[in-house]
Amino acid sequence: xxxxxxxxxxxxxxxxxSTIAAQLTRELEARGRLVDVLDGDIVRTHLSKGLGFSxxxxxxxxxxxxxxxxxxxxxGAAVITAAISPYIETRNQAxxxxxxxxxxxxxxxxxxxxxxxxxKGLYAKALRGEIANFTGVSDPYEEPEWPEVIVDTHLETVGxxxxxxxxxxxxxxYI
Amino acid sequence: xxxxxxxxxxxxxxxxxSTIAAQLTRELEARGRLVDVLDGDIVRTHLSKGLGFSxxxxxxxxxxxxxxxxxxxxxGAAVITAAISPYIETRNQAxxxxxxxxxxxxxxxxxxxxxxxxxKGLYAKALRGEIANFTGVSDPYEEPEWPEVIVDTHLETVGxxxxxxxxxxxxxxYI
Numbered sequence: 001x002x003x004x005x006x007x008x009x010x011x012x013x014x015x016x017x018s019t020i021a022a023q024l025t026r027e028l029e030a031r032g033r034l035v036d037v038l039d040g041d042i043v044r045t046h047l048s049k050g051l052g053f054s055x056x057x058x059x060x061x062x063x064x065x066x067x068x069x070x071x072x073x074x075x076g077a078a079v080i081t082a083a084i085s086p087y088i089e090t091r092n093q094a095x096x097x098x099x100x101x102x103x104x105x106x107x108x109x110x111x112x113x114x115x116x117x118x119x120k121g122l123y124a125k126a127l128r129g130e131i132a133n134f135t136g137v138s139d140p141y142e143e144p145e146w147p148e149v150i151v152d153t154h155l156e157t158v159g160x161x162x163x164x165x166x167x168x169x170x171x172x173x174y175i
Numbered sequence: 176x177x178x179x180x181x182x183x184x185x186x187x188x189x190x191x192x193s194t195i196a197a198q199l200t201r202e203l204e205a206r207g208r209l210v211d212v213l214d215g216d217i218v219r220t221h222l223s224k225g226l227g228f229s230x231x232x233x234x235x236x237x238x239x240x241x242x243x244x245x246x247x248x249x250x251g252a253a254v255i256t257a258a259i260s261p262y263i264e265t266r267n268q269a270x271x272x273x274x275x276x277x278x279x280x281x282x283x284x285x286x287x288x289x290x291x292x293x294x295k296g297l298y299a300k301a302l303r304g305e306i307a308n309f310t311g312v313s314d315p316y317e318e319p320e321w322p323e324v325i326v327d328t329h330l331e332t333v334g335x336x337x338x339x340x341x342x343x344x345x346x347x348x349y350i
Binding site: 076 | 176177209211221222224235242246249252
């Protein structure tokens with residue numbers, strides 16, 4: 001059985017989590033791994049329909065992702081999560097649930113760059129006060145203190161960020 | 176990688192699903208398999224806190240179990256689910272989501288025997304009209320039409336029921 005792991009990406013909306021997840025999926029599949037991506041859309045459809053964006057609902061959502069990731073990791077899966085997961089304490093609970101194989105990746109991007117990109121127009125709306133509980137504007141984002149990997153998406157290409165994650169997985173003997 | 180499968184047990188409260196799941200787990204682990212049991216308690220804690228017993232909530236719960244089981248089955252897991260799962264249509268959706276490896280086990284027991292056992296006193300309460308949406312009393316249980324296995328827990332020992340399931344898994348080449 002392959003060595004299971006969970007690449008836990010955390011970062012603000014628009015920082016590049018899903019884009020990196022897609023590229024990382026391709027590279028891991030090219031190495032013969034079975035990959036599961038647990039991103040916001042999949043999780044809201046299959047695990048958390050009905051949850052909102054309060055701290056409690058966000059935490060419930062994150063712990064469900066962690067529960068599923070922990071089961072899969074035990075079976076040798078290559079799991080990639082791509083949820084904002086803004087709270088340190090909840091991410092640390094995920095780390096404990098998943099145990100060995102947990103690799104936290106901080107997908108970092110300055111708010112100025114995020115509001116400039118603003119592909120979905122969400123930052124503009126949030127800055128006008130039209131979205132409650134918007135992470136980084138009207139709701140906190142707590143930066144990771146000791147992530148295994150930091151990628152800076154305003155300075156690196158997607159390929160460079162992905163290569164950093166691949167290197168971290170190789171270093172730990174997970175791939 | 177091992178051939179993944181999901182033993183989907185369905186049957187009324189008290190019919191013996193969890194008892195058989197525990198015995199089946201031991202036998203599969205003795206054969207070197209990694210087993211995940213998704214029973215009512217685990218699922219209510221980790222996946223479905225807040226859901227009730229309306230048809231819609233039950234269906235949501237079952238489809239979450241099916242989602243997780245489908246991910247695990249793809250990775251070679253031996254999954255056992257032990258939720259009442261009273262509706263044919265929802266179980267068939269689970270069958271479709273999980274695909275090859277889905278083995279439906281009808282854990283059958285007459286209501287007279289269930290009301291006689293009534294370990295938790297729930298049938299007595301339900302028959303007095305004190306529990307709304309109690310499967311088999313105030314809520315429907317739709318029997319499987321074509322389950323892969325039927326176990327009759329008022330006629331068989333736990334060992335006999337488990338052996339039937341093991342035989343069905345062997346026949347299909349899953350173990």
